[in-house]
Amino acid sequence: MTQLVLGFLGGFEVALDAEPITAFETDKVRALLAFLAIESSHPHRRAKLSAMFWPELPEKKAAHNLSQSLLRLRRSLQEKKDATVPSFLVVSNQDVQFNTYSDYQLDVLRFRELLNLCHQHNHPDAANCDVCTQWRLQAAELYQGDLLAGFFIPDSVAFEEWRLVQQEELHRQALETLEWLAVYHEQRGEFDRVQTYARRQTVLEPWREEAHVQLMRALAQSGQPAAALRQYEQYQQILTEELGIKPGAEATAFYSQILSGELIQQAEPQPDARKTVWLSSEGEQRQVTALACGQIIQDEWGEVGECERTCQGIFNRFGGRRTPRQGEACLVYFGYPQAYEDAARRAVHAGLAVTTALENKGSVRIGIHTGLLAVGKQRGPSWQDR
Template structure:
């Protein structure tokens, strides 16, 4: 028997034994699906013809069917073995193991679940079976008759398995993530009263009966609007029991598994300064009562994450239902985390065990998971607004985002508050260096950058060269060559390269030119340096300012921060594509 794998529960998938993917054409998908659904049994040429062309087959349909079968056989050959498609008296038959088809594997798991006497084992078997579904059955198989005659039965089998698994979870008191999952289920299949009933029961057992009554009204409106009917007797009875505060509805509450995430990173120590920024965060918390969105932006290395982490640990008591954290990797050596993956991380943090199959469903599930709970969400190192938007859970949660990008779209169109983090003042830099080195470092602070990331690297370098007195080390730092060496260190250089990677090539070229100037320049001078129009230059400067690579004053003066200027002079490659 062949080790071929054929997936019908979602988009069509064919995988050979060695893991190679086969991509059948539309007609081939219809043909193979027709044979797979009748595994081990003969499908007549007439039925295949009807599946392929409906009521309008071509004149030589039998010959065309043979051509499709021949090409499909060639695509499915495994290690020169005999074809898995056999010709049988006026038809064709697919000869593969049951385990080769996800449809059959699903049936086997559901059957095993029904035969076990252990409720926990039954729930786990059903969970495994449901995980085989990657989307709607035969999602990309272009055959109207299969979708009309076969898909409804497959979808009903999935619903029955899902209903039973949720029933077992409710009985066992496994409520973590269940309310969020059921919100997604009723949103995708709103006419299924059995799932509305389970959602109401899950809410009651989670101690949220008022929300259960709200969901009943939503169900009633949906049924009236789409079918013109009222909820059935089971749902009406459950509604009455909720109103009567029936204690039997919460009989499993003593076993409720409510996940309280505690995902904040540890605080960075020593920590100095930032009193103004912390006060601003406190103000947002008080003003918005633990809800809304805050953008904490600033240059690379300015300590945004350390600031937010420090503040978040101070206000843990304001968020008793948990703190979620996700590093979005917006500026770093790897590709930024896509919203689908980030949503999965956040849902797992909230205790969701069965992750929805698409980003939209995951976003809805996250909103449901945090509904009615006082949760802090920290989204660290965001690339841009597009990456963040699907992750925002809406009202009731305070979301704090850190980014080198100003995320202007969230501030302008999403009502987010912005708090910008700049370099430390010289006295704060001295305090941090002194704490790190264990000796007075005011003179070193006078020649050091105020970016905490670089200050820590500088302190590590001074400590590593322990045989060099701090005064001598400080004197060396006053020399451009030594400054350049520090900037050229891999960590600092990479830090700024990742910022440059977020802006267009022409803006990077302008930054390289601006790095040659010791003082600030005006817009006209910058345009002359680049040889472009003022409008084009202004656009490039705006992109650079958006990620804090330059500063543009209200009077149109452009300043390049010292660290960025040193990077542009000594470490920026002539052709950034050779490095980025």
């Protein structure tokens, strides 16, 4: 049976029986394949696909262009009228759907399946589950970069909005996976592997402080304090040039420890290494900035979940930590659990980015407040204020 392999994480690669396919004729044909393959759970109305990819054309002309693109796509996939071989596309006069019963592999689908397996797995100790570790390792290997990286359809706003939402969600999941793996190996004193997964985080998100701190710790504990200092200086330069801000308290404190010679290299793996990622001092009072965000989504924007994924990507970029949703509003902390000297500035930038991203998509309300927060000494990112 003919097998189709689709690789959309990090670019656009398609192969049929191990032979690369490049003759798609137009980028819209490629975009159509990517959309149908990723959104394969249900059929799509031809009228909606036409409007998505050719919004500026009259309805009949757009419908004609869709028909031609489907013809080109089927030709590129070398589909033949053979009832014994399942077609990759199921096409009718009204609908189009990617055939999930055909013989194909999709990296996006497998990536999500692996992470879902971790979430559904019944394990006594999630932080040390060897089965979940293997699934996360596979997911990390699959994620070669942002969804459809370098791909852009300038005259299809709807497609680009869809791609951005999907890209942000996958990007966030990849960062969480790489961070989990770095912490897992740090627990075991496997600092070379910590460096691997921390560096990958910094490539995906150069201003991600927790990744730079993980990398600094791994370098220092591997007997490379000078390299750890250089890592901090590189991080400082990135923040200054791109965001106009300084590194947070955690990175700066660790840098000072190395400079002063206070850091003691671990001879053995630290049993509670995972706790060091999230701990605060018992009874500590910290200045924290809270951002409250409420939005009323217009019908044409679609499910509220799409909006929330977009917002979550923005909050992650600026180091925000979101709490469970309260009614129509969500609350995001900046400076908690990870301390930032510039927490207020990060919150303001995040609020502006959210209003820009959701412009014309509904009514957005942002409130920001800075004050002292008492934090406790508990394990994990799910701790609550006291």
